[in-house]
Amino acid sequence: MTFFSHLRKAAIATAFVLGATAVHAEEQYFPLQSYRVGPYAAGGTGFFGGFIDYLNLINIRDGGVNGAKLAWSEGETQYEVEKGVEVYERLKSNPGIAAWNPLSVGIAYAMIDRITDDKVPLITINHGRTDTTDGRVFPYVFPLLLNPYSETSGIVNYIASKEGGLDKLKGKNIVVLYHGSPYGKETIPIYELLSQKYGFELSQIEVPHPGNEQQAQWLTIRREHPDYVVLRGWGVMNPVALKTAQKTGFPADHIIGNVWSNSEEDVIPAGDAAKGYTAITTQASGERYPVVQEIVKTVYGDGKGNLEDKSRIGSVYHNLGIVNGILNVEAVRIAQAKFGNRTLTGDEVRWGFKHLKLDPARVEALGAKDLFHSINVSWDNHEGDGYVTFQQWDGKKWNVVSDWIAPDWKLLRPIIEKSSEAYAKEKGIKIRTAEDADAVVSN
Amino acid sequence: MAVQALDAARLPVDWAKLVQKLALATALFVVAYGVVPAYASGYLVEAILLPFLALSLAAVGLNLLTGYCGQLSLGSSAFMAVGAFGAYNFNLRVEGLPLAVTMILAGISAAGFGVVFGLPSLRLRGFYLAVSTLAAQFFVQWALTKFGWFSNDNPSGVISAPHLAVAGLSLDSATGRYLLSVTTVMVLTALVWRLVNSATGRNFIAVRDNETAARVIGVPVLRTKLLAFAISSFIIGIAGVLWAFTYLRTVEPAGFNLDRSFQILFIIIIGGLASIRGAFWVRRSSLSSRSFCPGSAHSCSAACSIRAFST
Numbered sequence: 001m002t003f004f005s006h007l008r009k010a011a012i013a014t015a016f017v018l019g020a021t022a023v024h025a026e027e028q029y030f031p032l033q034s035y036r037v038g039p040y041a042a043g044g045t046g047f048f049g050g051f052i053d054y055l056n057l058i059n060i061r062d063g064g065v066n067g068a069k070l071a072w073s074e075g076e077t078q079y080e081v082e083k084g085v086e087v088y089e090r091l092k093s094n095p096g097i098a099a100w101n102p103l104s105v106g107i108a109y110a111m112i113d114r115i116t117d118d119k120v121p122l123i124t125i126n127h128g129r130t131d132t133t134d135g136r137v138f139p140y141v142f143p144l145l146l147n148p149y150s151e152t153s154g155i156v157n158y159i160a161s162k163e164g165g166l167d168k169l170k171g172k173n174i175v176v177l178y179h180g181s182p183y184g185k186e187t188i189p190i191y192e193l194l195s196q197k198y199g200f201e202l203s204q205i206e207v208p209h210p211g212n213e214q215q216a217q218w219l220t221i222r223r224e225h226p227d228y229v230v231l232r233g234w235g236v237m238n239p240v241a242l243k244t245a246q247k248t249g250f251p252a253d254h255i256i257g258n259v260w261s262n263s264e265e266d267v268i269p270a271g272d273a274a275k276g277y278t279a280i281t282t283q284a285s286g287e288r289y290p291v292v293q294e295i296v297k298t299v300y301g302d303g304k305g306n307l308e309d310k311s312r313i314g315s316v317y318h319n320l321g322i323v324n325g326i327l328n329v330e331a332v333r334i335a336q337a338k339f340g341n342r343t344l345t346g347d348e349v350r351w352g353f354k355h356l357k358l359d360p361a362r363v364e365a366l367g368a369k370d371l372f373h374s375i376n377v378s379w380d381n382h383e384g385d386g387y388v389t390f391q392q393w394d395g396k397k398w399n400v401v402s403d404w405i406a407p408d409w410k411l412l413r414p415i416i417e418k419s420s421e422a423y424a425k426e427k428g429i430k431i432r433t434a435e436d437a438d439a440v441v442s443n
Numbered sequence: 444m445a446v447q448a449l450d451a452a453r454l455p456v457d458w459a460k461l462v463q464k465l466a467l468a469t470a471l472f473v474v475a476y477g478v479v480p481a482y483a484s485g486y487l488v489e490a491i492l493l494p495f496l497a498l499s500l501a502a503v504g505l506n507l508l509t510g511y512c513g514q515l516s517l518g519s520s521a522f523m524a525v526g527a528f529g530a531y532n533f534n535l536r537v538e539g540l541p542l543a544v545t546m547i548l549a550g551i552s553a554a555g556f557g558v559v560f561g562l563p564s565l566r567l568r569g570f571y572l573a574v575s576t577l578a579a580q581f582f583v584q585w586a587l588t589k590f591g592w593f594s595n596d597n598p599s600g601v602i603s604a605p606h607l608a609v610a611g612l613s614l615d616s617a618t619g620r621y622l623l624s625v626t627t628v629m630v631l632t633a634l635v636w637r638l639v640n641s642a643t644g645r646n647f648i649a650v651r652d653n654e655t656a657a658r659v660i661g662v663p664v665l666r667t668k669l670l671a672f673a674i675s676s677f678i679i680g681i682a683g684v685l686w687a688f689t690y691l692r693t694v695e696p697a698g699f700n701l702d703r704s705f706q707i708l709f710i711i712i713i714g715g716l717a718s719i720r721g722a723f724w725v726r727r728s729s730l731s732s733r734s735f736c737p738g739s740a741h742s743c744s745a746a747c748s749i750r751a752f753s754t
Binding site: 085089092093106109110112113114129130180181182183185186187188189190206209419426428 | 693
C-alpha cells in the first residue's frame, strides 16, 4: 500500500517535472511571412520549403541547436505589403523570435522601422534594400550573401569576362529588363554608374508587375539590337521574357538572368526557349551536396518534408531556402556561444548575425561545400562578401559555367555609404560605432 | 428673427433623440480615446484599426463625390498617393513644418489635383467620367515612378514615414499613431457631416439628382462639381497620409494601384451611397472577413453605374 502510494507520488512528481521541463524547454522561434499562393508562389514554396526542411533537419538530427528546439509558424502574405505587415503584427507576440525572413523587398521596407523598434533582426538574403548593408545605420537588417548592387557588379563582370576583359565593354550595348516593383528598380542607379564607368551603352526597360505581357518591351529590344539583355525578373515574368525573346528572335545565350531569375521554375515553363540561358546564383542547384542528401534521408524519409513535389528537392529556390536555414541557424549557434545555450532574445541573435563568419572549411563541415562559397559578416558590413557563380540551362538542368566570382565591393561601398548616410540624416539616426554594435540590450 | 422663430415652431426639439445622440457620441469618445488606447492589443491597432481608419476616411471622401454629388470616380487611390507623397515631400523639404500643417498642405495638393482631374466632369457623366478619372490613376503612378524627385531619389521609389510629433510629443508608438489617426478621422468626418447638411451639401444632392433641374433653380453646377472634387480629394489625400504615415510607415507608388480605388468604391457602394456611417461599417466588416470578395467586383461596379446613371 505505502509502496504503491510512494510509487504513485513518484510517478506524479516525475510527470510534473517532465511536464515542467517540456513547458520550459528552450525554443527558438522563426515567424515566416511566406507566400504559397499568388503570382510568386513558386519562389515562396521553394524558399520556405527549403528553410523549413533545414530547421526540421536540425530538430530531428541534432535535437535543435545545442538543445534549443527550433519552432516556426507561417502567415500567408501573397507577396503583398499590407498582408506582410498584418502577419508581422500577428506573429510578433510569439516568444523567442530569432529573426524575420519575409523574402519580399516591399515587405522588408515596411518592416525596417518596426523591427528596429522591436530589436529583432530582419534577413533579406540575396535581395533587400542595398544600403542596409551598412551596419552603422541599419543595425538590425542583413541583406546576407548578395545585395542588389553586388549582384549587378557580378553580372557586369561576367559579361566582361565573356567579352575578354572590362576594357572590352566599351561601346557594347546592354539592355536591362526589370520588374516594375521596388525590387526591380533597386539597381537602376548602379547600372547607370557602371555604364558610365565602363563606357557601355545602356537602356533600362520596365515590365509592369506581374509581367505576363512583354511584346512591346521585346520589340523595343529588337530595335535596340543589344549585345546582352540582363533579365531582372521575378516569378511569371521570367518564362514570358524567354519565350517572347525567342519569338522576337533574340538568342537565349545572350540573356543573363539575375539572382531572382535563376530557378527551374523560371526556365521549365519556357521550354526550348530557355536553352542556353545563363543566370547568376549564390548557391548551386542539385541534390548532390551532403546537407541536401541528409534532408532527403532524414526529413523526407521521416515524412516531414515540406515540398509536396519531391522533384523540386535541390532546385534553386529550395537550395536557397536551405542556405538561408544554414545562415539563420549558424547565427543562433554563434550567439549561443556568447550568451549561453538557451532561448535568445532578438538582439542577441542580431549579435550572432553580426559575427556570422563561415569560411569554406566551416561550410564544408556543414555539408554545404560547393552549395555556397562562404560568408563573412561584420558589424558594418551586413552583406558578408558573398561570392557568385553563373549557371547555364541546358534544357534539363543547370550547369555551372564559371568559378566563384567576387563582386567589386570596393567600388560599391562608397555608394552604399552615401545612400545610408542620407537615410540616417533624413531619419535623424546616429551613425553607430563598433562598440555600439557590440552592445546588446537585455530585454 | 421671424424666420428663426418659424423654424423653431415647425421643428420642435426632439429631446429624447438628442439625448440618445449625445449618449452615443460620448460612448464613441470613451471607446476611441479611453478603451482602445488602454486595452487594445498591438495587433488590433496596427493591423486592423489603422488601415480601417485610413480607408474609412478615404471612403467618406469618395462618398462626398460619388454618393452625394453623383460623380463616379476611379481615381481615389491616385489622390491618396498625391496626399502621401505630398506630405512626405513637404515634411522633407520644409524644415520644422508642424505635422498638422504638413497634412493640410498634402490635402490641398490632392485637392488641386482633384480639381484638375475633375474638369472632365463638366462635360462627361457616368461611365465616361469614370474612365477619365482612371487617367488620374495611371498618370499619378506613372509620374511618381518616373520622377525620382518625389521619392527623394530613392532607387526603389519607396518612401518611409518621417518621425511623427505634435507639439513636441512623439506619436511614433502604435498608440500615438492610432490617436493621430482617430482624431483626424473624427474631425474630418464631423466636417463632412456638417457640410452635407449645409446649403453646399444640398447643392451636391441637387446636382446628383438632376443636373438640369439644379441649373434651373440656380445651383452653380460647374462650381459645385469642382468643389465636390476638391473637398473629396482633400479628404482622400489626408487618408493617404494616414495610410502611409500611420499604417504602413512606408509607401511605394504601386501600393496605390487601381485595386485600392476599387476597394474604396466598393466600401461606399456596399455601405450605401450618400451614407457617412456606411463607410465605417463596411470597412469594419470587410476587415473581419479578411478579404474583399473580388468575385463580386463586377456586380458591384455594375450596381454602382446603374445608380450613377439613374441619378
